[in-house]
Amino acid sequence: MMKLKITFLPVLLFMAGSLFAQQTPAPEQTTPVTIVGATAHLGNGEVIKNSLIILEDGKIRTVTDANSTKMPYRGTVIEAKGKHVYPGFISPNSTLGLVEIDAIRQSDDEDELGEMLPHVRSIIAYNAESQVVESMRPNGVLTGQITPRGGRISGTSSLVQFDAWNWEDAVLKENDGLHINWPNSIKRGRWWMGEDPGVKPNDKYAEEVQNLSEFFRNSKAYLAGPKDQKNLPFEAMQGLSEGKKKIYIHADGEKEIIDILNFSKEHQLENVVLVGGYNAYKVADELKAANVPVLVGRVHNTPNLEDQDYDLPYKMAGLLHEKGLLVALETSGSMERMNSRNLPFYAGTVAAFGVDKEEALKMITSNTAKILGVDDFMGTLETGKDATLFISEGDALDMRTNKVTHAFIQGRQISLESHQTELADRYSKKFESQSEQSEEVAEQQ
The missing domain is CATH 3.20.20.140 (Metal-dependent hydrolases)
Structure with a gap:
């Protein structure tokens, strides 16, 4: 019985650690990222309605109006029309x-x-x-x-x-x-x-x-x-x-x-x-x-x-x-x-x-x-500054619409998962399943 406890203890500790461990930090940026079509809130009071933003080597290489340039897209392209981009x-x-x-x-x-x-x-x-x-x-x-x-x-x-x-x-x-x-x-x-x-x-x-x-x-x-x-x-x-x-x-x-x-x-x-x-x-x-x-x-x-x-x-x-x-x-x-x-x-x-x-x-x-x-390297969306920014589906200052879809720290696309989002997904699925079962029972009756 004692051997059984010793055998399972490391397994239990590993499972506990896996359940609550922090997300692995993102690797260094190796591929350029182009964000197209978002409303860019530069953080200095300016807004670009239809923006083109290019991130490369951890820095912001381009921030411009997509309507006024023919600059080619580079690397991974994120179509963000209807969304908003902000400095971190x-x-x-x-x-x-x-x-x-x-x-x-x-x-x-x-x-x-x-x-x-x-x-x-x-x-x-x-x-x-x-x-x-x-x-x-x-x-x-x-x-x-x-x-x-x-x-x-x-x-x-x-x-x-x-x-x-x-x-x-x-x-x-x-x-x-x-x-x-x-x-x-x-x-x-x-x-x-x-x-x-x-x-x-x-x-x-x-x-x-x-x-x-x-x-x-x-x-x-x-x-x-x-x-x-x-x-x-x-x-x-x-x-x-x-x-x-x-x-x-x-x-x-x-x-x-x-x-x-x-x-x-x-x-x-x-x-x-x-x-x-x-x-x-x-x-x-x-x-x-x-x-x-x-x-x-x-x-x-x-x-x-x-x-x-x-x-x-x-x-x-x-x-x-x-x-x-x-x-x-x-x-x-x-x-x-x-x-x-x-x-x-x-x-x-x-x-x-x-x-x-x-x-x-x-x-x-x-x-x-x-x-x-x-402010020499962060705080605004400007060429040459750290590519630390995020994309939201709506107004980031409104708790109802701040839904972050992508986030970058020095050009590295970071995970938006946490123990809270994992629990939210877990219980959302639970109640969705219960709702579906209730609907099936109602139909049978």
Whole structure:
């Protein structure tokens, strides 16, 4: 009996692995691909109704109006008349691949112990075989900025593509920026610790800001002087004041945002990006003057205060855009990894609440690429850029019509299957079979 168990154990493990394994990453592009007839949404505000797009060697070689050219088709031809083609959507400030199952601590790598952790690199914890990551692709979310959480300084993020064997294959831009969680000037009492649950001023706010400022000064002094003993956190601050690395500062309050702008001036910081920015519309002029872009918090949310407009989160991005700010959308919050697949529908809601649809599209494509500093090779459908794009049967910003038929990452046609699509097919067939049996019984009666 014992031998029988040993014999079948590897078989059972293999079956379990086969059932839930991620799709095998696509091989490098070897044959040109020509997409003909689709309405091309370039991601820069332009639309070509009847497009001709040629992909070769992982790059976009041609994007033009099919009516105005006699250019011959090359390689595999995809007839896409009546469909739409878009740049791959980009999910910034994401913890995709850092947590698989929240309840299992061993699968949670989004946070490290400590407060000042600029030397923590999220990319080395990224799980390219995450089942959650593969579920992004059927909605056109093909790349993301993998970002650490926790502490005052969380560490550095990196940009990845969502079809890879490991993090080394996935990375598009390594250590693109530093993430700082700005202190809150107010706090809520922790009722579970016997505190008053109401809102009150944070008595330690000034001290917490001072500690952060002191860390920046000390790191700058360390980098400018002799290094008798290596300090990893200070070493990781290299390039911030020179503008070589982005600084993503997470904050929502009006006072906090003003203090961030003053902090940036004091420490001569360039390339500062505001993340979240719930009250950014109140100080939009100041942000515009400081040339600070905003990664707007999740659109599908409720107002924080009772006296605020019910649709404030829906129109937040539009309010900032009207002020001339560079705006993109991010998805952090409750169940953020699973909800990242809804990124295109957040843009759709922004469009429904006053923003031009192509402008809303830019908030998850070209604007995001500009903010992340990768617009030289991605974010739009332009000649010479990475062939990271997808074809949808309808409007990709509408959950009813976003049905992706083909998707490419750097010219590689990727699988759109996942454990979710497999389950959907499985149970669809089940109910189709039951419906057919019911119809047969009805006919016999």
